[in-house]
Amino acid sequence: MKTMKELMESNIKKNYVFSFLMNFRLSSGLWMIYMASRGMSLTQIGFLEGIFHVTSLTMEVPTGSIGDLFGRKLSRSMGRCLSFASILILIGSTSFLHFTAFMILAALSYNLESGSGEALVYDSIKYLGREDRFMSVLGKQEAVFQVSSVGALLLGGLLGTFDYHLAFWTSVGIIGFSIFYSLSFTEPPISESETRNPKSLLGFFVQISESFTLIAGDRKVSFLIFFVQAILAFSTCIFFYMQNYWKGLGRNEFQIGVFLAIGSFLAGLMAMKVHRISFLLKEKKVLIVLPLISVLAMWGVAFSTNKLPFFLAISIVESMLFVAGTDYLNRLIPSKSRATVISFSSMVYSLTMIIIFPIFGRIADRVSFGVAFFSLAVAASFLYVISMYLLKRIT
Numbered sequence: 465m466k467t468m469k470e471l472m473e474s475n476i477k478k479n480y481v482f483s484f485l486m487n488f489r490l491s492s493g494l495w496m497i498y499m500a501s502r503g504m505s506l507t508q509i510g511f512l513e514g515i516f517h518v519t520s521l522t523m524e525v526p527t528g529s530i531g532d533l534f535g536r537k538l539s540r541s542m543g544r545c546l547s548f549a550s551i552l553i554l555i556g557s558t559s560f561l562h563f564t565a566f567m568i569l570a571a572l573s574y575n576l577e578s579g580s581g582e583a584l585v586y587d588s589i590k591y592l593g594r595e596d597r598f599m600s601v602l603g604k605q606e607a608v609f610q611v612s613s614v615g616a617l618l619l620g621g622l623l624g625t626f627d628y629h630l631a632f633w634t635s636v637g638i639i640g641f642s643i644f645y646s647l648s649f650t651e652p653p654i655s656e657s658e659t660r661n662p663k664s665l666l667g668f669f670v671q672i673s674e675s676f677t678l679i680a681g682d683r684k685v686s687f688l689i690f691f692v693q694a695i696l697a698f699s700t701c702i703f704f705y706m707q708n709y710w711k712g713l714g715r716n717e718f719q720i721g722v723f724l725a726i727g728s729f730l731a732g733l734m735a736m737k738v739h740r741i742s743f744l745l746k747e748k749k750v751l752i753v754l755p756l757i758s759v760l761a762m763w764g765v766a767f768s769t770n771k772l773p774f775f776l777a778i779s780i781v782e783s784m785l786f787v788a789g790t791d792y793l794n795r796l797i798p799s800k801s802r803a804t805v806i807s808f809s810s811m812v813y814s815l816t817m818i819i820i821f822p823i824f825g826r827i828a829d830r831v832s833f834g835v836a837f838f839s840l841a842v843a844a845s846f847l848y849v850i851s852m853y854l855l856k857r858i859t
Contacts, residue, residue: 488615607732687851
């Protein structure tokens with residue numbers, strides 16, 4: 465029988481496989497194009513993405529509390545089950561209402577995983593007394609995540625060129641297997657000094673209240689949550705709308721999949737180097753330099769006729785900033801509130817997406833993609849200037 469330390473080491477190794485399975489979504493490079501093929505306008509697609517993030521915004525913290533109170537493993541498995549249900553609905557979707565149901569279930573599955581999966585890994589490492597390993601582990605996980613994206617985008621694009629449903633049904637099988645795999649994890653033990661609140665309705669509200677108090681009382685935690693998640697949201701907006709931009713230029717699904725796959729491959733490659741870069745530059749410089757590169761690349765997307773190099777730069781920085789920002793944040797929060805606080809961080813991401821995603825779609829619909837990309841670069845620059853002022857005040 466394995467000891468608890470061996471089980472925690474096993475959690476870390478199993479998580480690489482789970483990350484691959486979870487991100488091997490053949491629909492990720494197709495769903496926006498698929499919705500457009502079903503008669504959805506860019507404005508409607510923007511609203512559907514908004515619905516995803518409204519759901520995520522309202523349910524992120526409650527689902528994070530489920531992970532803290534009832535266990536990260538349970539929350540993760542529930543997330544996989546909802547992802548399975550969402551892809552089945554997507555296959556049969558023919559109207560805005562159907563796509564709305566798909567987005568709501570997809571958001572809930574994302575919510576249940578976002579805080580709990582990360583907390584499970586960090587607390588497994590914390591039990592081993594090796595918190596300094598987390599950035600390296602997260603970098604490798606992100607590399608696996610991106611390699612999985614490369615495979616999913618290439619295969620999804622290839623299958624989608626023949627039939628969208630062929631790609632979606634393949635996803636059904638992969639998600640189904642990941643449900644069973646999620647049951648193989650071991651719940652990390654929480655020390656007596658960080659015991660969870662009671663598993664009751666009162667304990668649920670106390671858990672959320674304590675987490676909000678922690679965030680409000682620590683300016684550095686607040687900064688890491690709001691600034692990093694906002695930059696990540698801007699990057700994600702470009703990732704999705706570039707698909708429709710390239711489609712409008714006459715690129716087919718497989719070609720678009722290749723472009724996205726190159727970005728994912730480079731992002732995964734650089735994610736493994738983040739812990740070294742962070743060691744050389746230190747935390748403050750990382751939080752200055754990486755977002756600056758991302759903002760400058762957004763201006764490149766806005767003005768350049770060849771947008772691919774700048775798209776790749778944004779993809780790389782997004783991955784690196786995610787790894788670094790996640791490590792910095794986890795070092796500041798206690799285990800008993802980890803999943804809830806991380807879920808709040810994801811909630812900020814969703815709030816940003818709710819604002820910018822429909823606006824971008826509306827501008828692209830009514831005016832042009834060029835003006836939409838320009839508007840996004842202006843907003844990102846404004847965010848960066850304000851954030852650098854706040855960072856100076858905090859440090």
